[in-house]
Amino acid sequence: MDMSIIIPAYNEAGNLEALVSEVARTTAMLPVCEIIVVDDCSNDGSQGILAALQKEFPQLRLLQHAQRGGQSAALWTGALRARGELIVTLDGDGQNDPADIAALFNVYQERGGANGHTLVAGQRKRRHDSFVRRLSSRVANTARAAMLNDGVRDTGCSLKLFRRQDFVALPFFNHLHRFIPALMKARGAEILLIEVGHRPRLHGLSKYGLWDRLWVGIADLFGVRWLLSRLKPLTESTER
Numbered sequence: 001m002d003m004s005i006i007i008p009a010y011n012e013a014g015n016l017e018a019l020v021s022e023v024a025r026t027t028a029m030l031p032v033c034e035i036i037v038v039d040d041c042s043n044d045g046s047q048g049i050l051a052a053l054q055k056e057f058p059q060l061r062l063l064q065h066a067q068r069g070g071q072s073a074a075l076w077t078g079a080l081r082a083r084g085e086l087i088v089t090l091d092g093d094g095q096n097d098p099a100d101i102a103a104l105f106n107v108y109q110e111r112g113g114a115n116g117h118t119l120v121a122g123q124r125k126r127r128h129d130s131f132v133r134r135l136s137s138r139v140a141n142t143a144r145a146a147m148l149n150d151g152v153r154d155t156g157c158s159l160k161l162f163r164r165q166d167f168v169a170l171p172f173f174n175h176l177h178r179f180i181p182a183l184m185k186a187r188g189a190e191i192l193l194i195e196v197g198h199r200p201r202l203h204g205l206s207k208y209g210l211w212d213r214l215w216v217g218i219a220d221l222f223g224v225r226w227l228l229s230r231l232k233p234l235t236e237s238t239e240r
Contacts, residue, residue, distance in 0.1 A: 001116075002033040003105065004084030004164070008074030009092030010040040014203025016049050016092065023090075023098040024057050030105055032059065033084050037092070038074035039064045072176040079167050087167060089177075091158045093206075096122070097197040104161040107194055117166060117234065119184045121152060122159035122196035147221050148228065150182035151191060159196050162189070169234060171227065179224045188233030 005023060009016060016037070023035055039046050039062060050062045063077055079087055088104065090096040104120045112118040155178055162184065170176065170183050181191050 001086055002031050002084040003086040003088060003161075004078070004082035005032060005035045005088045005090070005101070006075060006078035006082065007035070007037045007090055007092045008040060008071050008078070009037055009042065009046060010068070010074075011042045011044045011046065011205075012092040012094075012203075013042070013044040013046045013049055015094040015201075016046060017053060018202075019092065019094045019098070020050075020053050020057060020060060023101075024059070026098045027101055030102060034059050034061050034082070036061045036063060036078045036082060038078045040070065040074045041065045041068045070174060072172070072174055075177055076168075076172050079164055082164055085164055086161060087164050088161045089158055093201050094203075095199050095201055096157075096159045097199060100159055100194075100196040101161075103194055103196070104159065107192055108161055111192055113190060116163055117188060118190045118192060119160060119162040119166070119181060120192045120194065121155075121181055122157045123152070123154045123193050124157050124198040125195045126198060147225050148179070148182040150179075150185055152181045152193065155179070155181055157196065157198075166234065173223075175220050178220065182224065182228060183231065186228045186231040186233075 005027065007019070020035060020037070035057065037050055037060065039050065041064070047062070047064065050060070054060045054062065063081060065074065065077065075089060086108070088101055090098065090101070100122060104122065107120050108116070108118060158177070160180065162180070166184060166187065166189060167180070169187065185191050
């Protein structure tokens with residue numbers, strides 16, 4: 001079962017070379033068919049860095065947005081163009097540890113069930129973020145868990161593994177990435193959680209602040225709660 005790794009990135013020029021190299025090295029023994037970086041209209045020279053990296057890493061694919069779409073749009077673009085049956089997502093800032101991808105894959109293989117309709121989500125053990133980011137995420141996660149009952153304490157952790165067909169079957173909307181576990185659970189997927197590492201940002205600036213992570217996220221909750229009441233479990237089918 002081939003796996004596509006999708007990395008959304010906006011103005012992460014200082015992190016991309018080390019991140020792509022580390023992803024390629026730590027997943028060398030896994031069935032990874034491609035590493036997709038979706039550049040969300042960066043203006044810091046990221047495209048040139050990625051083009052040079054493609055010469056060293058032939059499995060690297062670069063997809064570019066003509067205008068900024070945000071993290072959810074970048075994930076969606078990557079998933080629609082992905083060739084693997086499985087998708088792994090992680091941030092482009094280098095704070096997710098690529099070594100944890102193997103742990104996600106092992107859990108999926110061991111506990112993913114007969115049909116593989118499963119999402120394996122990382123949960124950060126210790127966050128290396130500012131106090132404001134940690135506080136806003138904690139409040140938003142508490143509100144989300146209370147309203148959506150998804151059983152996930154850290155949906156903001158981008159390190160996730162799931163079937164491509166399960167993801168593209170979800171309704172697309174802005175900020176979708178914050179609600180993937182809740183939406184997949186509503187479609188009948190099993191949600192498996194594992195603890196993963198988290199590292200300090202070495203280069204560049206965070207693209208999120210208090211308003212992005214807290215107030216916008218809470219506003220989205222009401223729409224997602226309505227959407228969950230309309231979703232039905234995914235029906236598997238075979239052709240004879």
